Amino acid sequence: MDISVSRVDEAARRQRPADGELGFGKYFTDHMFVMSWDRGRGWHDARIVPFGDFSLSPASMVLHYGQAIFEGLKAYRGDDDSIFLFRPLDNLNRMNRSAVRMCMPEIDPEAVLDALRQLLRLDAAWVPQGRGASLYIRPTMIATEAGLGVKPADSYLFFIILSPVGAYYPEGFNPVKIFVSDKYVRAVRGGVGDVKTAGNYAASIMAAVEAKEHGYTQVLWLDAIERKYIEEIGTSNIFFLFDESLVTPPLSGSILPGITRESVITMARDWGISVEERPISIDEVLSAIESGTLKEIFATGTAAVISPVGALSYKGREHVVNGGVTGGLASRLFDSLQGLQYGRLPDPYGWRVKV
Numbered sequence: 001m002d003i004s005v006s007r008v009d010e011a012a013r014r015q016r017p018a019d020g021e022l023g024f025g026k027y028f029t030d031h032m033f034v035m036s037w038d039r040g041r042g043w044h045d046a047r048i049v050p051f052g053d054f055s056l057s058p059a060s061m062v063l064h065y066g067q068a069i070f071e072g073l074k075a076y077r078g079d080d081d082s083i084f085l086f087r088p089l090d091n092l093n094r095m096n097r098s099a100v101r102m103c104m105p106e107i108d109p110e111a112v113l114d115a116l117r118q119l120l121r122l123d124a125a126w127v128p129q130g131r132g133a134s135l136y137i138r139p140t141m142i143a144t145e146a147g148l149g150v151k152p153a154d155s156y157l158f159f160i161i162l163s164p165v166g167a168y169y170p171e172g173f174n175p176v177k178i179f180v181s182d183k184y185v186r187a188v189r190g191g192v193g194d195v196k197t198a199g200n201y202a203a204s205i206m207a208a209v210e211a212k213e214h215g216y217t218q219v220l221w222l223d224a225i226e227r228k229y230i231e232e233i234g235t236s237n238i239f240f241l242f243d244e245s246l247v248t249p250p251l252s253g254s255i256l257p258g259i260t261r262e263s264v265i266t267m268a269r270d271w272g273i274s275v276e277e278r279p280i281s282i283d284e285v286l287s288a289i290e291s292g293t294l295k296e297i298f299a300t301g302t303a304a305v306i307s308p309v310g311a312l313s314y315k316g317r318e319h320v321v322n323g324g325v326t327g328g329l330a331s332r333l334f335d336s337l338q339g340l341q342y343g344r345l346p347d348p349y350g351w352r353v354k355v
């Protein structure tokens with residue numbers, strides 16, 4: 001891929017805020033990667049340009065019919081100042097599966113990874129130093145054709161923006177309280193819940209707002225048909241540690257195939273833990289909490305890494321998990337994943353990619 005580069009002058013470069021002020025997704029780096037697609041021409045005009053606004057027609061199809069897909073991954077700064085990515089091709093291949101489902105054009109994952117590396121080298125000063133902090137990477141694709149007919153658009157924009165983010169757990173690795181929604185659903189088999197398309201997140205906001213109003217951090221989604229089987233927590237996958245095994249819902253078409261989920265399954269199996277991907281009902285979970293056979297619940301995802309669950313609220317009753325404290329397996333997985341991501345531990349799986 002031929003990439004033209006238009007750099008921000010050294011003197012005009014902005015200062016990265018202190019790690020403690022970063023939060024999540026509030027600041028953006030000096031540059032971004034952009035390329036365009038038209039039916040007939042394919043991808044063209046690959047460019048690294050100063051971060052800035054786009055000019056779009058108000059009739060752009062993304063604004064009306066929501067052809068928008070994205071990915072989320074991170075760059076981590078190691079102790080020796082090397083910068084690492086974690087399984088980046090898995091993200092770009094998943095983006096292609098999202099593209100196919102939404103009738104959008106596929107990208108060349110290897111070429112886009114090269115472009116991302118170039119962008120990261122240019123904005124390397126934006127990768128935070130602090131423990132737990134990282135540079136969040138957001139590849140995105142939108143339909144730009146101006147027109148009001150519902151059909152696959154004839155032009156698209158692909159871009160990558162970068163945002164330095166603080167540690168997800170600045171006050172320590174503490175469990176969160178989760179609200180089980182029996183009123184709203186996230187996705188249904190045959191729909192688009194198994195791809196990262198913008199509309200899924202728009203549809204989830206109301207449930208999250210109501211959960212917060214009740215004092216809960218996130219929503220646990222049940223299946224859309226029986227409102228019985230566990231699907232995901234917010235925008236993370238979910239795991240349950242029973243006496244005998246670690247259990248996570250199967251990829252049955254309505255949950256997002258998380259890369260962290262897959263990494264956790266692989267590592268746990270390597271540690272000799274039995275891992276099952278099978279349907280699990282909310283009733284099974286609650287009775288296992290009651291009987292003491294459910295040891296831990298945690299969520300997995302790029303943003304939060306591993307997020308222990310301390311309590312579930314369902315039909316007006318709160319059920320405390322593991323005495324409301326972080327479990328041993330969640331801690332071990334958190335340390336191992338972060339160790340791999342930041343280059344502090346050996347990488348037997350070949351997941352780490354040096355920039």
Ligand SMILES: *Cc1c(COP(=O)(O)O)cnc(C)c1O
Pocket residue numbers: 072196232234235236237256257258259260261300301302303
């Ligand atoms: C992105 C996402 C996840 C987590 O995927 P990772 O690849 O582990 O970051 C889980 N659920 C939903 C709905 C998501 O959008």
